[in-house]
Amino acid sequence: MSTRNQPAHKEYVQDLCRSRETCQSSFRESVDHGLSLYTRSKNRPGNGRRQSTVCEEHEEEWDEILNNVNGAVDIMAFQxxxxxxxxxxxxxxxxxKLADxxxxxxxxxxxxxxxxxxxxxLPIKWEKLLLKLDAARRAGMExxxxxxxSHFMSPNSAYLQAGHLYERYCEHFIL
Known part of the structure; x- marks a missing residue:
């Protein structure tokens, strides 16, 4: 399931999860036990740019949501x-922590x-991708x-940078 920046994503999931049995059944049928999540962000006052999700708010909201789908999802992967x-x-x-x-x-x-x-x-720079992978490793991502x-890392992408990113990834991880 992806919550793709819906303005009321929390309400959407809460409505879906009113009943734990209904929610578990729905998730089992629709996502085959996996949950890929896209978090929403807040607007910064004044400049219209997006601000990162506040970690504490993220934890509170998703603790409640994951409690409602407890037992119906095996894997979660937040974007x-x-x-x-x-x-x-x-x-x-x-x-x-929430997954555990x-x-x-x-x-x-x-x-x-x-x-x-x-x-x-455009495809991400190698150094940024490596930073993200290292943060994930240190946090204990499985x-x-x-x-x-297909667009941003594949050697078959229309972006030349995507093929180069793929090559750097393969070289780094000796694939």
């Missing part, structure tokens, strides 16, 4: 793109594109997946 780099490790630690609390496996879902671009997204491999 990391709405979190500033300086908050990433703390964010991943919270995700791991609800007996779920916790993966990281790394966005392999760069949100720092003013016009359109596995890593990437959002949008």
């Amino acid at each position: 990391d793109g709405q979190v500033d780099y300086h908050e990433l490790y703390d964010y991943l630690v919270i995700n791991k 609390k609800y007996n779920m496996k916790c993966w990281t879902n790394i966005e392999s594109f760069d949100r720092d671009m003013p016009i359109r997204f 596995n890593a997946i990437t959002f949008e491999f």
Whole structure:
């Protein structure tokens, strides 16, 4: 399930999860025991830019949501793109803590594109990808997946940078 920046994602999930039995049944049928999540962010006053999700608020909201789906989800993998780099490790630690609390496996879902671009997204720089992977390793993530491999990391992508990113990844991890 992805909560794709819906303005009322918490309310949406809460409505879905009014009854634990209904929620568990729905999740078992629709997500086959996996949960990939995209967190919402807040707007910064005055400049209209997005602000990272506050870690404490993230923990409170998702603790409640995961409690409602307890037993219906085996793996969760939050996308990391709405979190500033300086908050990433703390964010991943919270995700791991919540996953452990609800007996779920916790993966990281790394966005392999760069949100720092003013016009359109481009493949992420190798150093940023490595930083994200290292934060995930230190936080105890059990596995890593990437959002949008085909466009931003595949050697077959229209972006030349994607092929280079893939090559650097393979060289680094000796694949």
